[in-house]
Amino acid sequence: MDTAEEADICRVCRSEGTPDKPLYHPCVCTGSIKFIHQECLVQWLKHSRKEYCELCKHRFAFTPIYSPDMPSRLPIQDICAGLLTSVGTAIRYWFHYTLVAFAWLGVVPLTASHVHGFKGSRELRL
Numbered sequence: 001m002d003t004a005e006e007a008d009i010c011r012v013c014r015s016e017g018t019p020d021k022p023l024y025h026p027c028v029c030t031g032s033i034k035f036i037h038q039e040c041l042v043q044w045l046k047h048s049r050k051e052y053c054e055l056c057k058h059r060f061a062f063t064p065i066y067s068p069d070m071p072s073r074l075p076i077q078d079i080c081a082g083l084l085t086s087v088g089t090a091i092r093y094w095f096h097y098t099l100v101a102f103a104w105l106g107v108v109p110l111t112a113s114h115v116h117g118f119k120g121s122r123e124l125r126l
Helices: 038-048 076-125
Strands: none
Touching: none
C-alpha cells in the first residue's frame, strides 16, 4: 500500500478520524505521528501530566470556545445563584464541623466522666 493511500490515524488510539471525532495536528510533529483526536490528546496530557508534546516539545494551548449567543457579561441571576450555593455550602460545612466539635469537646468527655464516675463509685463500695 502506498503512503498516499494510507489513511491518517490517531497516534494514541490508532483509529481513523470520523466526522464525530476528527483528527487534529496540534503540534509541529510531521508524518504519521502528527495526527491525534482531541479526546485522546486531553486524556494523554492528564496521564502524562505534561503541557507539551513529548516528541517535538511544542507547548499545547487550549482556548475556550464560547457559543455565539453567549452574553458578554454574566447575568445577575447567575451570580446570585452561585453566591447562594456557595453560602449554603459554607453554612452546611460550618454546621457539620460545629456539631463534630461539640460532640468531641462536650458530649464525649462528659459521657466518659459520667461512666467513669459510676465505675469509680462501684469500686469504692466493694
